[in-house]
Amino acid sequence: xxxxxxxxxxxxxxxxxxxxxxxxxxxxxxxxxxxxxxxxxxxxxxxxxxxxxxxxxxxxxxxxxxxxxxxxxxxxxxxxxxxxxxxxxxxxxxxxxxxxxxxxxxxxxxxxxxxxxxxxxxxxxxxxxxxxxxxxxxxxxxxxxxxxxxxxxxxxxxxxxxxxxxxxxxxxxxxxxxxxxxxxxxxxxxxxxxxxxxxx
Amino acid sequence: xxxxxxxxxxxxxxxxxxxxxxxxxxxxxxxxxxxxxxxxxxxxxxxxxxxxxxxxxxxxxxxxxxxxxxxxxxxxxxxxxxxxxxxxxxxxxxxxxxxxxxxxxxxxxxxxxxxxxxxxxxxxxxxxxxxxxxxxxxxxxxxxxxxxxxxxxxxxxxxxxxxxxxxxxxxxxxxxxxxxxxxxxxxxxxxxxxxxxxxx
Amino acid sequence: xxxxxxxxxxxxxxxxxxxxxxxxxxxxxxxxxxxxxxxxxxxxxxxxxxxxxxxxxxxxxxxxxxxxxxxxxxxxxxxxxxxxxxxxxxxxxxxxxxxxxxxxxxxxxxxxxxxxxxxxxxxxxxxxxxxxxxxxxxxxxxxxxxxxxxxxxxxxxxxxxxxxxxxxxxxxxxxxxxxxxxxxxxxxxxxxxxxxxxxx
Amino acid sequence: xxxxxxxxxxxxxxxxxxxxxxxxxxxxxxxxxxxxxxxxxxxxxxxxxxxxxxxxxxxxxxxxxxxxxxxxxxxxxxxxxxxxxxxxxxxxxxxxxxxxxxxxxxxxxxxxxxxxxxxxxxxxxxxxxxxxxxxxxxxxxxxxxxxxxxxxxxxxxxxxxxxxxxxxxxxxxxxxxxxxxxxxxxxxxxxxxxxxxxxx
DNA sequence: AATGAATGAGCCTTCATTCAT
DNA sequence: AATGAATGAAGGCTCATTCAT
Numbered sequence: 001x002x003x004x005x006x007x008x009x010x011x012x013x014x015x016x017x018x019x020x021x022x023x024x025x026x027x028x029x030x031x032x033x034x035x036x037x038x039x040x041x042x043x044x045x046x047x048x049x050x051x052x053x054x055x056x057x058x059x060x061x062x063x064x065x066x067x068x069x070x071x072x073x074x075x076x077x078x079x080x081x082x083x084x085x086x087x088x089x090x091x092x093x094x095x096x097x098x099x100x101x102x103x104x105x106x107x108x109x110x111x112x113x114x115x116x117x118x119x120x121x122x123x124x125x126x127x128x129x130x131x132x133x134x135x136x137x138x139x140x141x142x143x144x145x146x147x148x149x150x151x152x153x154x155x156x157x158x159x160x161x162x163x164x165x166x167x168x169x170x171x172x173x174x175x176x177x178x179x180x181x182x183x184x185x186x187x188x189x190x191x192x193x194x195x196x197x198x199x200x
Numbered sequence: 201x202x203x204x205x206x207x208x209x210x211x212x213x214x215x216x217x218x219x220x221x222x223x224x225x226x227x228x229x230x231x232x233x234x235x236x237x238x239x240x241x242x243x244x245x246x247x248x249x250x251x252x253x254x255x256x257x258x259x260x261x262x263x264x265x266x267x268x269x270x271x272x273x274x275x276x277x278x279x280x281x282x283x284x285x286x287x288x289x290x291x292x293x294x295x296x297x298x299x300x301x302x303x304x305x306x307x308x309x310x311x312x313x314x315x316x317x318x319x320x321x322x323x324x325x326x327x328x329x330x331x332x333x334x335x336x337x338x339x340x341x342x343x344x345x346x347x348x349x350x351x352x353x354x355x356x357x358x359x360x361x362x363x364x365x366x367x368x369x370x371x372x373x374x375x376x377x378x379x380x381x382x383x384x385x386x387x388x389x390x391x392x393x394x395x396x397x398x399x400x
Numbered sequence: 401x402x403x404x405x406x407x408x409x410x411x412x413x414x415x416x417x418x419x420x421x422x423x424x425x426x427x428x429x430x431x432x433x434x435x436x437x438x439x440x441x442x443x444x445x446x447x448x449x450x451x452x453x454x455x456x457x458x459x460x461x462x463x464x465x466x467x468x469x470x471x472x473x474x475x476x477x478x479x480x481x482x483x484x485x486x487x488x489x490x491x492x493x494x495x496x497x498x499x500x501x502x503x504x505x506x507x508x509x510x511x512x513x514x515x516x517x518x519x520x521x522x523x524x525x526x527x528x529x530x531x532x533x534x535x536x537x538x539x540x541x542x543x544x545x546x547x548x549x550x551x552x553x554x555x556x557x558x559x560x561x562x563x564x565x566x567x568x569x570x571x572x573x574x575x576x577x578x579x580x581x582x583x584x585x586x587x588x589x590x591x592x593x594x595x596x597x598x599x600x
Numbered sequence: 601x602x603x604x605x606x607x608x609x610x611x612x613x614x615x616x617x618x619x620x621x622x623x624x625x626x627x628x629x630x631x632x633x634x635x636x637x638x639x640x641x642x643x644x645x646x647x648x649x650x651x652x653x654x655x656x657x658x659x660x661x662x663x664x665x666x667x668x669x670x671x672x673x674x675x676x677x678x679x680x681x682x683x684x685x686x687x688x689x690x691x692x693x694x695x696x697x698x699x700x701x702x703x704x705x706x707x708x709x710x711x712x713x714x715x716x717x718x719x720x721x722x723x724x725x726x727x728x729x730x731x732x733x734x735x736x737x738x739x740x741x742x743x744x745x746x747x748x749x750x751x752x753x754x755x756x757x758x759x760x761x762x763x764x765x766x767x768x769x770x771x772x773x774x775x776x777x778x779x780x781x782x783x784x785x786x787x788x789x790x791x792x793x794x795x796x797x798x799x800x
Numbered sequence: 801a802a803t804g805a806a807t808g809a810g811c812c813t814t815c816a817t818t819c820a821t
Numbered sequence: 822a823a824t825g826a827a828t829g830a831a832g833g834c835t836c837a838t839t840c841a842t
Contacts, residue, residue, distance in 0.1 A: 006805070026315025029229065031832060042807050047834060105315055111364055112312045115226025115305055124368055153365075154381050158354065161361030164311055165353075168324055181354050188388040206822070232816060242824050243816085253816065406801070426715025429629065432837060442803045447838065505715055511764055512712045515626025515705055524768055553765075554781050558754065561761030564711055565753075568724055581754050588788040606826070631811060642828045647813060 007049065011059070013039040014046055018060040023102020028057060028109045054117070061110050061123050068098055068127070072134060085138030086155075086186055089131070093159050094179040099166070108167045131156055142190060151189055158182050207249065211259070213239040214246055218260040223302020226367075228257060228309040254317065261310050261323050268298055268327070272334060283390070285338035286355075289331070290382045293359050294375040299366070308367045331356055342390060351389055358382050407449065411459070413439040414446055418460040423502020428457060428509045458519050461510050465527050468498055472534060483590070485538030486555075489531070490582045493559050494575040499566070508567045531556055542590060551589055558582050611649055611659070613639040618660040623702020628657060628709045654717070661710050661723050668698055668727070672734060685738030686755075686786055689731070693759050694779040699766070708767045731756055742790060751789055758782050 017039035021030040032053050036043040050056040075088040092098060114121040132152050139148035162178045217239035221230040232253050236243040250256040275288040292298065314320040332352050339348035362378045417439035421430040432453050436443040450456040475488040492498065514520040532552050539548035562578045617639035621630040632653050636643040650656040675688040692698060714720040732752050739748035762778045 010805090027312050032834085033832075043833085044807055044809095044835080045805080048806075051834095053833065108312055108315070111367065112227050112308055114368060115308075121368065128365070128368070150377075150381060150384070154358065154385060157361030157365055157381070158358045159361065160364045161357030161359065164360045164364060165328070165357055167311065168314060168321065168328070177350075181350060181357070184350070185354060185385060185388075188385075188392065192388065192391065210822090231814085244818085244824055244826095245822080247817065248823075410801090427712050431835085443837085444803055444805095444839085445801080448802075453837065508712055508715075511767065512627050512708055514768060515708070521768065528765070528768070550777075550781060550784070554758065554785060557761030557765055557781070558758045559761065560764045561757030561759065564760045564764060565728070565757055567711065568714060568721065568728070577750075581750060581757070584750070585754060585785060585788075588785075588792065591792065592788065610826085632813085633811080643812085644814085644828055644830095645826080648827075653812065 010039070010041065010045065011049055014041070014049065014056060015060050015063050018056055019064070019102055019106055022060070022106045022109055026105050026109070028113050032056070054119075057113070058117075058119050058123065060106070061120060064103060064106060064110075065123060065127050068092070069130065071095060071097060072130075076134065076137075079138075082138045082141040083190070086135065087183065089134050089138065090155070090159070090179050090182045090186075094162075094175040094182075096175070099163075099175040099178070104163050104167050107163055128156070131159075151186075154189075155182060155186065158185060210239075210241065210245065211249055214241070214249065214256060215260050215263050218256060219264070219302055219306055222260070222306045222309055223300075226305050226309070228313050232256075254319075257310075257313070258317075258319050258323065260306070261320060264303060264306060264310075265323060265327050268292070269330065271295060271297060272330075276334065276337075279338075282338045282341040286335065286386055287383065289334050289338065290355070290359070290379050290386075294362075294379040294382075296375070299363075299375040299378070304363050304367050307363055328356070331359075351386075354389075355382060355386065358385060410439075410441065410445065411449055414441070414449065414456060415460050415463050418456055419464070419502055419506055422460070422506045422509055423500075426505050426509070428513050432456075454517065454519075457510075457513070458517075458523065460506070461520060461523050464503060464506060464510075465523060468492070468527070469530065471495060471497060472530075476534065476537075479538075482538045482541040486535065486586055487583065489534050489538065490555070490559070490579050490586075494562075494579040494582075496575070499563075499575040499578070504563050504567050507563055528556070531559075551586075554589075555582060555586065558585060607649065610639070610641065610645065614641070614646055614649065614656060615660050615663050618656055619664070619702055619706055622660070622706045622709055626705050626709070628713050632656070654719075657713070658717075658719050658723065660706070661720060664703060664706060664710075665723060665727050668692070669730065671695060671697060672730075676734065676737075679738075682738045682741040683790070686735065687783065689734050689738065690755070690759070690779050690782045690786075694762075694775040694782075696775070699763075699775040699778070704763050704767050707763055728756070731759075751786075755782060755786065758785060 014035060017035045018030070020038055021035045022028060024030075025034075031043075032046050033043040035056070036046040039046070046056060050059060071092045072089065075092045076085060079085040079088040110120060111124065114124045135152040135155055136148055139151055142148070143151070159182060162181070166178065214235060217235045218230070220238055221235045222228060224230075225234075231243075232246050233243040235256070236246045239246070246256060250259060271292045272289065275292045276285060279285040279288040310320060311324065314324050335352040335355055336348055339351055342348070343351070359382060362381070366378070414435060418430070418435045420438055421435045422428060424430075425434075431443075432446050433443040435456070436446040439446070446456060450459060471492045472489065475492045476485060479485040479488040510520060511524065514524050535552040535555055536548055539551055542548070543551070559582060562581070566578070614635060617635045618630070620638055621635045622628060624630075625634075631643075632646050633643040635656065636646040639646070646656060650659060671692045672689065675692045676685060679685040679688040710720060710724065714724045735752040735755055736748055739751055742748070743751070759782060762781070766778070
């Protein structure tokens with residue numbers, strides 16, 4: 001009877017520790033030793049499970065993305081109308097579990113690292129595409145597709161921008177007002193937008 | 201007649217080299233040697249002029265900020281109306297001299313570094329405040345102050361967000377459409393906004 | 401009836417794996433994990449049976465020596481005359497079971513390791529003495545003892561040298577010609593050598 | 601007026617230190633720190649001048665080869681007849697400057713390392729070819745070419761073998777008798793060999 | 801008997817920084 | 822003004838080895 005896999009437990013602990021370390025440091029240049037000791041293990045063990053530092057960081061990013069993805073799916077399920085879908089997406093991004101200091105800083109750090117790391121860039125692309133698709137699912141019924149495309153871009157940019165500014169602790173003081181700002185943008189645009197032709 | 205100070209020349213060359221190095225690497229972890237050799241000098245000389253790496257990086261950030269500031273002042277001078285002021289600010293941020301790959305990446309990298317470095321954070325605050333003030337100078341005549349405050353935040357966030365997304369080469373393909381997106385946001389908001397009382 | 405000891409089986413498998421690993425790597429700095437996984441077991445098991453890496457390596461060397469010794473004994477049994485004894489020894493060293501790439505490389509690697517490891521050096525001494533004795537048993541009847549001593553040295557050196565050069569894949573292409581070269585040396589010397597006095 | 605290049609001095613010191621370290625350790629797995637501290641410098645400096653450990657080791661091998669090459673050239677210059685050429689080559693290999701414990705061990709170690717390292721193997725090939733050519737220049741006038749080829753191989757093998765056995769401190773006690781052994785082999789062969797046709 | 805888990809120790813390598821010239 | 826020389830400090834990674842199960 002093999003010990004009930006301690007491996008997944010350790011991997012999770014190490015990824016959590018990585019997020020904490022990145023959050024504390026504000027950037028990705030945390031040491032393996034720092035991460036490992038936060039997880040209560042030796043740095044050698046971190047290498048044992050993840051091979052190289054880069055892979056641990058990728059796994060960490062993947063986790064952050066997966067969490068956001070999970071939350072998004074859940075939120076979208078409850079949305080009845082296109083407009084509600086938009087709100088769902090916006091709210092998820094500024095929810096208590098996502099819009100936390102350490103997560104925000106990790107996002108920012110990963111954005112920078114993605115400049116050098118192909119795998120990380122690929123992960124961010126996945127995220128960007130998913131966000132775009134989700135937004136489009138709410139926008140397309142409400143306006144012509146070309147307009148929807150542009151608006152999805154605008155919303156995504158505003159969300160990312162609010163993250164950055166929050167990282168500096170120089171933006172809006174609370175998630176609620178950040179979310180409200182995006183919603184306000186959406187409303188302003190929808191006021192004038194004609195719904196898309198029914199046969200679209 | 202003393203040699204006309206080679207010092208400023210070297211400092212400028214080193215800062216330019218730093219921007220180039222950061223742009224090439226996509227992050228701030230460039231080596232002093234890399235920067236120095238791009239400037240055609242020894243790394244020891246870089247230390248001679250800047251003391252520590254951190255100071256060179258701060259000087260670099262200051263230069264980027266100063267360039268943006270200079271461009272902004274010039275652009276605002278030509279703006280006759282409040283609405284034109286807003287356009288001027290937006291356009292400057294997406295102008296050819298600002299919205300370049302290397303500058304964009306430098307911005308992103310500095311945002312991350314600012315998480316750890318007080319001086320850099322202070323610099324970014326200066327920039328944020330200036331941007332805010334400039335935007336307010338265009339917004340206040342057009343809407344109630346509280347509304348203007350929020351809108352300034354929204355515009356700033358969108359600009360920053362477009363920078364980030366551009367860094368990933370996954371956002372809008374060209375500066376013109378990025379600028380248009382922000383302008384569109386402004387227009388959508390202004391359509392409904394009542395002008396501020398004249399006595400404000 | 402107790403399970404017929406899996407221990408000897410495992411030990412043999414590990415030693416075989418060690419030879420394979422050393423042959424593949426071309427040197428002794430193979431990892432215990434490499435050896436163990438070639439044997440299909442965990443590295444912990446290798447330690448369980450051999451204690452430390454050094455002991456596994458010594459056991460491996462002992463096996464190589466034992467195999468060579470066994471082959472030698474067999475070959476010498478069939479030799480009727482002194483001259484045939486010499487040929488037997490030479491041929492064993494270049495036989496198909498000894499003059500294999502992996503065995504040759506292992507020899508070379510052990511020679512180097514013997515510089516640092518007393519136990520390995522002792523093992524090589526045993527081999528050297530045995531080879532010397534075997535050669536002497538063929539040479540003494542054919543020439544004065546002093547001459548025989550020197551010639552034993554020469555033959556041994558030539559054999560070792562051919563091993564080294566073969567390891568680099570830069571020497572004679574096949575075992576047959578290597579053996580012929582040594583035989584030729586023997587013949588050249590014997591042509592002039594007067595047989596030893598009968599009463600020796 | 602630039603300081604008279606300390607670089608070559610340091611490089612030489614580091615290579616000397618590498619030889620010493622390898623000699624002391626009996627193998628190539630010496631640490632950069634060991635080598636550096638023998639040279640009286642920091643390990644960082646060793647990297648500064650040689651880049652990676654591998655390159656320092658290659659430079660070391662190159663030096664050993666170059667020294668042997670230099671000695672050989674000098675010795676061959678004094679040789680008047682083909683037979684003297686052969687003696688010259690043999691004697692160089694067992695001269696006081698070559699047949700030293702540390703050099704011998706370095707040779708052996710490099711032979712092993714060459715199994716894994718392409719560059720080292722290439723270097724050893726150069727040495728092997730040069731030795732072969734030198735031997736041939738003495739042998740070809742004395743016997744048919746095919747015979748000469750084989751004999752060159754035999755001499756080279758015997759030299760290498762004597763090195764190995766010496767490394768174990770288990771072979772001939774002194775260089776003189778080692779050299780004599782090879783000379784004896786040559787003489788035995790030449791006694792019967794017919795000189796090559798004059799028009800060869 | 802066998803293994804996964806875990807670690808301490810050590811090594812190569814990089815880099816900012818200092819200093820004598 | 823400028824640089825090559827030099828180093829201390831630190832980090833990633835590997836590996837033999839131990840231990841509980």
